[in-house]
Amino acid sequence: NAGVMQNPRHLVRRRGQEARLRCSPMKGHSHVYWYRQLPEEGLKFMVYLQKENIIDESGMPKERFSAEFPKEGPSILRIQQVVRGDSAAYFCASSPRTGYEQYFGPGTRLTVT
Amino acid sequence: EDQVTQSPEALRLQEGESSSLNCSYTVSGLRGLFWYRQDPGKGPEFLFTLYSAGEEKEKERLKATLTKKESFLHITAPKPEDSATYLCAVQASNTDKLIFGTGTRLQVFP
Secondary structure, eight states, X not given: OOOOEEEOSEEEEOTTOOEEEEEEXXXXXXXXXXXXXXXXXXXXXXXEEETTEEEEOTTSOSSSEEEEOOXXXXXXXXXXXXXXXXXXXXXXXXXXXXXXXOEEOOOEEEEEO | OOEEEEEOSEEEEETTOOEEEEEEEEOSSXXXXXXXXXXXXXXXXXXXXXXXXXXXXXXXXXXXXXXXXXXXXXXXXXXXXXXXXXXXXXXXXXOXXXXXXXXXXXXXXX
């Protein structure tokens, strides 16, 4: 039973470029969450999605960041015009239903040069 | 504001030396409290969920307990492979997002 998969594991972008992070939830899980972990800081919630719907985006920066979870395919976290402050580890988690524990993927480490 | 505070920030133990990690929380209606383990360069690994005061869960050398204001993760006779950062998170009753503490970095020496 495969766990949560994220790719790429490492991503290097220059300032001003776009970053696309992908997340495939565990089999049977329809709830996806994105978190960001800045160096020396804790995990911070960004967005919660179900298939084709954004349920809670209270942790998303207002500009440059967007997320989707289409009917088919992985969830995508998109960061436009990246800046150095976007450098962080981005984790995706999934759960089978609301209120249940969330299972995390290995993360994507984004470095902006 | 919902908040989680973990202490200590770092803990060094000799192999076999039992100890406890603390997680204090304030939340507007607790839906669940979660413990995770995170190894360097990896994603958090789920350990326990606690839902109500008085609840306890155990797994190998780990035991998690919950009161109305805090949770403890007790480590009995730890081994070097228990070295990791232990994260505590809460979920409020009106939301699905997890609010994490900054973790306790545990090092166990042989």
